[in-house]
Each structure stands twice: as structure tokens, then as C-alpha cells.
Amino acid sequence: MSTTSTTSAQPDLLYSEAEDDLRAAVRSLLAGRSDTAALLARAETGRPYDAGLWTSLAxxxxxxxxxVPEKLGGQGATHREAAVVLEELGRAVTPAPYLTSSVIATGTLLALGGEAPEELLRDMAAGRTIAVLALPLTAAAVGEEFPEGPVRAVADAAVADVLLVPRPDGLYAVRREDATLAPQTPLDLTRPLATVTVEGAPATRLADAAATRTAVQRGLLAGAGLLASEQLGVAEWCLEETVRYTRERHQFNRPVGSFQALKHRMAQLWLEVVGARAAARNAADALATGSDEAALAVSVAQAHCSRVATRAAEECVQLHAGIGMTWEHPAHLYLKRAKSDELALGSPGHHKGVLAELVALPAPR
Incomplete structure (x- = not known):
């Protein structure tokens, strides 16, 4: 069950038996659908999603x-379990609206408390409805005012059933078919972006302005914290795939991975991935327990995991040599996901600035 009390107790960075079982189930599901050729074919159309996979996962x-609490039809679990799912989705660079719908949008609606739309949450928990917060993927915090007019770079809008639209006077729910979507060209082909316009569309008001600001901020915080787990999954796959390849690839009758220079690079990367795992687990645990240091843990995780995921993906491409540069090999998908995630929900620089404020240190110039 979810823990809601505020605490700053010692974080638990280890995986529980239930979390290991959940990981095994998600990994098994994704392994049966890990077809890079099919994914690339779908991605080229701008619709990389596999509807059957989402139904099975959700x-x-x-x-x-x-x-989502059990009384609303959910599992009543915590951010720790959701983080495990995102690790596996990152490892398989899966196109799925899990982060945007099941974490950010769900977290935003739950933060409304008594004003939360129960029917919508039940449908989302059952996998019948996908909801997406209509803010740019790069949004990291609530500004002075929410944007009016078209909103650019909204992730997974094309597959959403409901758009949650924050406006200066409150939060509104708009059906996707009543909105106007203009696809954009994303760097990450597995997470499509769109410009969303809802002016004149029928909308249902869910909350007032004050509740909206608090709810959206909590949703974005949860999203940034668990994005670190997705980045961890990307980094883990890149490291494991690179080690596997350099064991099998031979030059001068020796595995290329046995050369000292490459061993040192992979050993250093392993150390960084271990550190990223600790940071990501700390963020997930802080969110799960309602720690008063959750914002600190999230910014630490984002500042570190963003860099590690990108470096791991770059090393994966480079150490695969020629094959790593080809369209058919999935390495480029991981690099693009890592680079896209690096800017999503706040850049590393943004989170370093947040850290400076939280610990009362001057921000870097």
C-alpha cells in the first residue's frame, strides 16, 4: 500500500521481492515484442506505439x-514499483505513454485530492483511458502563468484519449478528438511530440487555479523523479550490450573487450551506472514515502542520471564501431532517447540550479 506520511527516514535503495517479481513480468512481456525492425517501421510513420503491448502492460x-489507490480501482502501490516499470521500458526503449499518463497525469489528478475526477482515474488505472498533461516535455516547474494558446512539444498527445490542460483559471479536461494536434519532428522517434491547440474545444473544469498549480507541480516532480529510472534502464542496456558485443567481436585473435583501454572505459561506465542506480532509487523511494527531501532527491537523480544515460549511449555507439552507426542496430534509438530525456522535465543545468537553491549555495555561473 502507498505510504503518505511525510518522513526523512533512511532511504531504502534495495529492490523488494514484489518489485523483482514485477520487473520479471514486465521484462518478459517486453522481450516477446523486442523487434527493432518493426519498431523502426512504425517510428517512420510517426506512430511507434504498439496498442496490444500497451493493453497488456496497462x-x-x-x-x-x-x-492509483485501490478504492479507485488501482493497485495502491508506490512510486518504487512504477520506477521498476520505467526501468524496464527504458531498457527496451519502448514507445509507451507510461511516463506521461500513468505517472505525470495520474500524479497530477491524485494531487487534486477531493476534487480528483474518480471516473477518469478508474479508467486510467484500468488501461481504458490515456491522459496526457498538455505542457511541453521540457517543462520542469510551474511558471508564473500557464501558457495560453497552442502548446508545443507535448509528448504522447497523439495517443491520448484525454488532454489535461492547465490554464490561468484552472485545470481542464479536453477530449483529444476535440483538440487540434499538429505533429512535430522529434529527436526521439519513440516518443512523438505534437503542438496542441484546444481553443474553442468543449472542456470540463477539474480544479481552480490554486489547486491546479499545486497539482501540476506535484505531477511534474513525480515525472522528473521517475524519469531517472527510465534513464537508468537506458544506461544499463547500453552497458550490458556493449560488454556483450566486445566479448564477441575479435581483432588480432582476441576479443576487443580484452584490450586495456576498452576495459577501463567500460569499468568507468559501470561505476557511473551504479551511482545512477542509487540516485534513481533514492528519488523513487523519496517520492514513495512522501519524504520532505523529495525535491532534493529528484534533482540529484536528474542531474546525475541524465549525464550517465547519455554517456552510456554514446559509448555504446562508439564501441560498436561501424555497426553502431547503422539504422538497423538499435543503438541510435537509445542515444536519441537519452538525449531527449536529458532535456525532458528539466535539463541537468536546471536541476543543478534547483539543488543550489535547496542547499543554499550560490548557483554556478
Whole structure:
């Protein structure tokens, strides 16, 4: 069950047995659908999603409702379990609206408390409805005012059933078919972006302005914290795939991975991935326990995991040599996901600035 009390107790960075079982279930599901050629073919159309996979993940395994209380049809779990799902989605660079719908949008709606739309949350928990917060993917915090007019770079808008639109006077729910979507060209082909316009569209008001600001901020904080787990999954796959390849690839009758220079690079990368795992788990645990240091843990995780995921993906491409540069090999998908995630929900520089404020140190110039 979810823990809601505020605490600053010692964080638990280890995986529980239940979390290991959840990981095994998600990994098994994704392994049966890891077809790079099919993914690339779908990505080229701008619609990389696999509807059957989402149904199995969201409804079959019940991952969509992990953060939703049992009384609303969810699993009543915590951010720790949702983080495990995102690790596996990152490892498989899976095109799925899990971060945007099951974490950010769900977290935003739950933060409304008594004003939360129960029917919508039930449908989201059951995997029947996908909701997306209509803010740019790069949004890291609530500004002075929410944007009016078209909103650019909204991730997963094309597959959403409901758009949650924050406006200066409150939060509104708009059906996707009533909005106007203009696809954009994303760096990460597995996470499409769109410009969303809802002016004149029928909308249902969910909350007033004050509640909206608090709820959206909590949703973005949860999203940034668990994005670190997705970045961890990207980094882990890149490291493991690079080690595997350099063991099999031979030059001068020796595995290329046995050359000292490459061993040192991979050993250093392993140390960085271990550190990223600790940071990501700390953020997930802080969110799960309602720690008063959650914002600090999230910014630490984002500042570190963003860099590690990008470096791991770059090393993966480079140490695969020629094959790593080809369209058919999935390495470029991981590099693009890592670079896109580096800017999503706040750049490393933004989070370093947040850290400076939280610990009362002058920000770097």
C-alpha cells in the first residue's frame, strides 16, 4: 500500500521481492515484442506505439494503476514499483505513454485530492483511458502563468484519449478528438511530440487555479523523479550490450573487450551506472514515502542520471564501431532517447540550479 506520511527516514535503495517479481513480468512481456525492425517501421510513420503491448502492460499486468489507490480501482502501490516499470521500458526503449499518463497525469489528478475526477482515474488505472498533461516535455516547474494558446512539444498527445490542460483559471479536461494536434519532428522517434491547440474545444473544469498549480507541480516532480529510472534502464542496456558485443567481436585473435583501454572505459561506465542506480532509487523511494527531501532527491537523480544515460549511449555507439552507426542496430534509438530525456522535465543545468537553491549555495555561473 502507498505510504503518505511525510518522513526523512533512511532511504531504502534495495529492490523488494514484489518489485523483482514485477520487473520479471514486465521484462518478459517486453522481450516477446523486442523487434527493432518493426519498431523502426512504425517510428517512420510517426506512430511507434504498439496498442496490444500497451493493453497488456496497462491492463494485463496492471501497471497503469500502480499509483492509483485501490478504492479507485488501482493497485495502491508506490512510486518504487512504477520506477521498476520505467526501468524496464527504458531498457527496451519502448514507445509507451507510461511516463506521461500513468505517472505525470495520474500524479497530477491524485494531487487534486477531493476534487480528483474518480471516473477518469478508474479508467486510467484500468488501461481504458490515456491522459496526457498538455505542457511541453521540457517543462520542469510551474511558471508564473500557464501558457495560453497552442502548446508545443507535448509528448504522447497523439495517443491520448484525454488532454489535461492547465490554464490561468484552472485545470481542464479536453477530449483529444476535440483538440487540434499538429505533429512535430522529434529527436526521439519513440516518443512523438505534437503542438496542441484546444481553443474553442468543449472542456470540463477539474480544479481552480490554486489547486491546479499545486497539482501540476506535484505531477511534474513525480515525472522528473521517475524519469531517472527510465534513464537508468537506458544506461544499463547500453552497458550490458556493449560488454556483450566486445566479448564477441575479435581483432588480432582476441576479443576487443580484452584490450586495456576498452576495459577501463567500460569499468568507468559501470561505476557511473551504479551511482545512477542509487540516485534513481533514492528519488523513487523519496517520492514513495512522501519524504520532505523529495525535491532534493529528484534533482540529484536528474542531474546525475541524465549525464550517465547519455554517456552510456554514446559509448555504446562508439564501441560498436561501424555497426553502431547503422539504422538497423538499435543503438541510435537509445542515444536519441537519452538525449531527449536529458532535456525532458528539466535539463541537468536546471536541476543543478534547483539543488543550489535547496542547499543554499550560490548557483554556478
Amino acid at each position: 491492463a494485463g499486468i496492471g501497471a497503469a494503476g500502480l499509483l
